Amino acid sequence: MSSQVIFGQLVVGLINGSFYALLSLGFAIIVGLLGIINVAQGTFYMLGAFGSWMLLNYLGIGYWPALVLSPLGAALLGMLLEKTLISRVYHLDHIYGLLLTYGLMMFIMGAFIYFYATAGRPYPVPEELRGGYDLGFMFLPKYRAWVVLMAVVFCFGTWYAIEKTAIGRTLRAATENPQLTRAFGINVPALLTFGFGVGVALAGFAGVMAAPIYSVSPLMGGDLVIVIFAVVVVGGMGSILGSIVTAFSLGLLEGLAKVVYPQGSNMVIFVIMLVVLLVKPAGLFGHEK
Amino acid sequence: MKKTSLALFAALLLSTTAHAQIANDKVKIGVLSDLSGIYESGAGNGSVEAVKIAVEELGGKVAGKPVEVLAGDHQNKPDVGASLANRWYDVDKVDMITEVVNSAVAFAVLDVTKQKNKLMMLTGAGSADFTGKACAPDNSVHWVYDTYELSAAVGKTVSQLGKKWFFISADYAFGAALEGGLRPVLQRNGAEIMGGVKHPLGTSDFSSYVLQAQQSGADVIALNNGGDDTVNALKAIREFGLKAKVMGFGLDSPLAIKAMGLATAQGAYNVNPWVNAEDADTKAFIDKFIQRRKTFPGSFQVGTYSAAKQYLKAVEAANSTDPKAVLAKIRATPVKDVFTQDGVLRPDGRMVHSVALTQIKAPSESKSEWDLTKVIAKLAGDDVFRPIDADGGCPAFAKK
Structure with missing residues (x-):
């Protein structure tokens, strides 16, 4: 096999990894801070993509504003759902959160299929990011390079915010020991709502990034969430760094x-998950409790 | 099982020799299609409307008898299709069933049609076996396309598109069948197959496969998939700046092309059984269709319109709905209408006609909303349809 093929596939792998990273980041934040296995994360990714499609087609608002507006919209919806529904299952077993978000996913996806059918819709690549670079061994579209760049920026930014800043420390404190954090005069429920919003916004952001590359369709996040779940399990539940790596x-x-072996490419992650769970059940970067 | 054989026996007893007249003083056409599933957009309700347009154009009557159109949903289930056909023939006195997208259903309906000595005009089903081992020259007609013709027509494009081919195929029966049919035909036409990949059904990211296609040095990439897989593959091919030409089986749907946008889809090729003559009749039909369905007609729908209209004209000429008499009339004159300019109905039931190699237009070439493709070349029907006495053809016409 020529080195050209390998290099090309590695670059493509890096691009796909960027999407996985953006998505699992939000998933890891929610599971780490709130203890909720948010199956609806793929749905918020779909909402982000659909949001930007709607902004463009109904209001004529383009890619760049959508990059902010669409995740914001997804986050608002997410926070509303957290306040009204999800916050009620915090004190219950993890399985309840999983079932609740699964139901939300089915509901939102079903509503979109009803109104928009399952056929993919096109979303144009923004003018500024058309074209690409000739790397010698392959042609790298500008937009894909942009995806990688954004993923790296957001991954580092999120990791830094949670691990190194005051607000990150407060968030972590609120999950480790809510009772004590509340004693310091911090509004813990509001903080959790905020955390959920951030996680959802990251999924929405990934959705906007995906819109120009993949068809925007109600089904787009459905399968992805299983992969994302596997990524977070392998990385160690709740470990931001683990998910990114x-x-x-x-x-x-x-x-x-x-x-x-192209036919088997969909299985790779699950084989890895099996091995990791057998050898190191808490995940590569997780700590056993 | 017992019940069916009893019913069969009863049907045999009841069926008399050919009626040399129009039974029940009505001519009834049943459009049996997928009205709610995956094939709906390319066939389904659009086909029903196409038949209604044909009936209206003839004034709603043939040979002085009113024409009635029934529509049925086979839900892509052979048993549902067969029982509906039974009811139509026995209770509703339907004379001819048309469309029947989905070959599995069509085979089941064909059995019923033969038992009752009625007529089926297939415009949606694709298996080449309908004029092969399953042929029923007195009871069935295969109007629009078949799988043999699809591969043969793609093979004919080698000289035009290039000699080095690469396959991107969906990893299930449909993709395998397309690829399997294409391989020998391409090789016979002097093409070299540089490689291929099989991708899982419903893949959103094709960049890896597209890079492999690029590195293979192929001139032409054949997309042996359909629906969103075709759309996403073509998008990736454009995004990664591949120079190779693209031939896509899934690119026959005006809706899919429109969803992709011409900017992305432009330049890709497809073999279309419908050769749009762009004459006044065709334009009138298309206008009517768009007005009622809000979308451009697909080749199956145009084919269904054509089959229904030829059928009704033949009923008029024969003054009978007897399948043999009607078929004799259709065979007697070449088919020249909105669907084809040079159709001939062969004795084995195959309607042989030219097919079009089409290319999707660039945005600058498109002058109106549905102006999406252009005909690059016409391929003669005799070159792309299986010869009547070839291997795999209808046994009754095999070479002695």
């Missing part, structure tokens, strides 16, 4: 699998 590595491994 796993997401990028998975993208690369999947890229290689697509050259060696």
Whole structure:
């Protein structure tokens, strides 16, 4: 096999890894801070993509404003759902949160299928990001490079915000020991709502990033959430760094699998998950409690 | 099982020799299609409307008898299709069933049609076996396309598109069948197959496969998939700046092309069984269709319109709905209408006609909302449809 093929697939893997990273980041934040396995994360990703499609087609608002507005809209909806529904299951077993968000996913997806059918809708690549670079071994579209750049920026930014800043410390404190945090005069429920909003916004953001590359369709997030779940499990539930590293590595491994045995590329992550769960049940970066 | 054989026996007893007249003083056409599933947009309600347009154009009557159109949903289930056909023939006195998209259903309906000595005009089903081992020259007609013709027509494009081919195929029966049909035909036409990938059904990211296609050095990429898979593959091919030409089986739907946008879809090729003559009759039909369905007609729908109209004209000429008499009339004159300019109904039931190699237009070439494709070349029917006495053809016409 020529090195050209390998390099090309590695670059593509990096791009796919960027999407996995953006999505699992939000998932990891929600599971880490709130203890909710948010199956609806893929739905918020779909909402982000659909939001930007709606902004463009109904209001004539283009890609750049949508990059902010669409995740914001998804986050608002997410926070509303958190306040009214999800916050009621915090004190229950994890399975209840999973079932509740699963129901939300089915509901939102079903509503979109009803109104928009399942056929994909096109979303144009913004003018500024058309064209690409010739890397010698492959042609790298500008837009894909932009996706990688944004993913790296957001991954680092999120990790930094949670691990190194005051607000991150407060958030972590609120999950570790809500009772004590409340004693310091901090509004813990509001903080959790905010955390959920951030997680959802990241999914919405990934959706806007995906809109120009993939068809915008109600089904687009459905399968992805299973992969994302596997990424977060391999990385270690709730570990931000773990999710980031796993997401990028998975993208690369999947890229290689697509050259060696394309039919099996969808399985790679699950095989890895099996092995990791057998050897290190808390995940690569997780801590056993 | 017992019940069916009893019913069969009863049907045999009841069926008399050919009626040399129009039974029940009414001519009834049943449009049996997928009215609610995956094939609906390319067939379904659009086909029903197409038949209604044909009936209206003939004044709603043939040979002085009113024409009635029934519509039925087979839900892509052979048993549903067969029981509906039974009811139509026995209770509703339907004379001819048309469309029947989905070959599995069409085979089941064909059995019923033969038992009752009625007529089926297939415009949606694709299996080449309808004029092969399953042929029923007195009871069925295959009007629009078949799988043999699809591969043969793509094979004919080698000289035009290029010699080095690469396959991107969906990893299930449909993709495998398309690829399997294409391989020998391409090789026979002097093409070289540089490689191929099989992708899971419903893949959103094709960039890896597209890069492999690029690195194979292929001139032409054949997309042996359909629906969103075709759309996403073509998008990735454009995004990664591939120079290769694209031939897509899934690119026959005006709706899909429109959803992709001409900017992305432009330049891709498809083999279309409908050769749009762009004459006044065709334009009038298209206008009527768009007015009623809000979308451009697909080739199955135009084909269904054509089959229904030829059928009604033949009923008029024969003054009978007897299948043999009607078929004799259709065979007697070449088919020249909105669907084809040079159709001939062969004795084995195959309607042989030219097909079009089409290319999707660039945005600058498109002058109106539905002005999406252009005809690059016409491929003669005799070159692309299986010869009547070829291997795999109808046994009754095999070479002695």
